[in-house]
Amino acid sequence: MKNNRRDFIRKAALGTLSLAGAGMSTASYARIMGSNDRLQVAIAGLGRRLSAYYEPIARKESNVQLVYLCDVMKKQRESALQKFSKHIDYKPKLENDIRKVLEDKEVDALFNATPDHWHAPGAWMAVQAGKHVYVEKPCSHNPREGEILIAIQKKYGKVIQMGNQQRSSPETIDIIHQIHNGAIGTPYKALAFYSTARGEVPLPKKAPVPDGLDWDLFQGPAPRTEYTHDTWDYNWHWYGWTYGTAESGNNATHELDVARWALQVEYPEHVATEAAKRHFPNDGWTMYDTMEATFRFPGNKIIQWDGKSRSGVETYGSSRGTFIYGSTGSVYVDRDGYKLFNREGKVVKTSKGSGSEAGTALGGGGDMTTTHVVNFFDAIRGKAKQNSPIDEGAKSTLLCHLANISYRTNKSFGVDTKNGHIQDKEAMKLWGRTYEKGWEPPV
Numbered sequence: 001m002k003n004n005r006r007d008f009i010r011k012a013a014l015g016t017l018s019l020a021g022a023g024m025s026t027a028s029y030a031r032i033m034g035s036n037d038r039l040q041v042a043i044a045g046l047g048r049r050l051s052a053y054y055e056p057i058a059r060k061e062s063n064v065q066l067v068y069l070c071d072v073m074k075k076q077r078e079s080a081l082q083k084f085s086k087h088i089d090y091k092p093k094l095e096n097d098i099r100k101v102l103e104d105k106e107v108d109a110l111f112n113a114t115p116d117h118w119h120a121p122g123a124w125m126a127v128q129a130g131k132h133v134y135v136e137k138p139c140s141h142n143p144r145e146g147e148i149l150i151a152i153q154k155k156y157g158k159v160i161q162m163g164n165q166q167r168s169s170p171e172t173i174d175i176i177h178q179i180h181n182g183a184i185g186t187p188y189k190a191l192a193f194y195s196t197a198r199g200e201v202p203l204p205k206k207a208p209v210p211d212g213l214d215w216d217l218f219q220g221p222a223p224r225t226e227y228t229h230d231t232w233d234y235n236w237h238w239y240g241w242t243y244g245t246a247e248s249g250n251n252a253t254h255e256l257d258v259a260r261w262a263l264q265v266e267y268p269e270h271v272a273t274e275a276a277k278r279h280f281p282n283d284g285w286t287m288y289d290t291m292e293a294t295f296r297f298p299g300n301k302i303i304q305w306d307g308k309s310r311s312g313v314e315t316y317g318s319s320r321g322t323f324i325y326g327s328t329g330s331v332y333v334d335r336d337g338y339k340l341f342n343r344e345g346k347v348v349k350t351s352k353g354s355g356s357e358a359g360t361a362l363g364g365g366g367d368m369t370t371t372h373v374v375n376f377f378d379a380i381r382g383k384a385k386q387n388s389p390i391d392e393g394a395k396s397t398l399l400c401h402l403a404n405i406s407y408r409t410n411k412s413f414g415v416d417t418k419n420g421h422i423q424d425k426e427a428m429k430l431w432g433r434t435y436e437k438g439w440e441p442p443v
Helices: 002-021 026-037 050-058 074-084 098-103 116-128 143-156 170-180 215-219 246-263 367-380 390-409
Strands: 039-044 064-070 093-095 109-112 132-135 160-162 187-195 270-276 290-297 301-308 320-326 329-334 337-342 347-352
Touching (some): 039 098, 050 074, 050 367, 064 074, 064 098, 074 093, 116 132, 170 347, 246 301, 246 390, 301 390
Parallel strands (some): 039 109, 064 093, 109 132
Antiparallel strands (some): 320 329, 329 337
């Protein structure tokens, strides 16, 4: 019965376009599909992004059943079950180990909202187990993992969608389309920015593993270390490079993706950064909290990143967004909509979204995430084109990694525009990482 259902979904996805071409309406198609079209999904990582999944999973039109809630912390699993019970009328199973979830052949798709060092490994493990994957940003912990995700998607043909939800914003799609059709002439520069006032971070002192936490499984593919206080709960972002990707991977991923999309560029030819830790000098934050990065691309195009993690001043009039400059005009776009300016700087067109999406607040979600997740479901069923295929997500994430590597090596460097590889031997040593034995990536 399980195989029949999975075969039905696969065959239905292949036949959807032909049915639409024959004049069958979406409503008629949905009635025919019935329960066989229902996707069985699991969520791994039940922290701050959990609330983003309530609406897209619970909405009747999604025709989705949540089978597993998985997390390495017991209280996270129990809390997630209680919270989801307000949105669904059944109980998903609770599981500690993602590998057990992936062994279940009934699961069609995985939502991977684990810490950064688990994003790519969890995704490729899921694809190898026959699942589709929605992986939160950044899709990888290092550049090599992005290459692996692109390769593994091509090999297995599964849908892998990164959680860069602005790719599904109607307003952003609209203005990007206008830019590509000449609304601002030839676009030549994008300025992406993020400002928030994160506070002081505790020093990561050695401590007993918290009750209910599977510390070994939290580390997963990362080399083993002793537990330090508060590491598991978000501060892994700032405690070195073992688990996190700094603010570049944490937030620049979104705006740099919009910038690259608008300019229609692939890999840069040169990367340079200026970055440092400038706030709370004696706290536990171990990397930069302020960064300016410059990416130069072929065709005399440029993307600049201005990231301020612990200064809430809204330099550009808001906390996050992207400016795109062209030969005859410019555009400002963020999660709320866009403004189109002529060359003289006069606003000639605006569009504001009707919903809301979390900006600098931790976790969150909103209509944009819901639309992005629904696009993921529709892509699995063959009813829609992916808004964010993994090769696009990986290329945008690479910019974040290149900025981090430039900071870590204190070097600017050239980049191979054919594949993104760094043209500096020392910097290229950070292209991948060391994995715990038994957790090595597929060759």
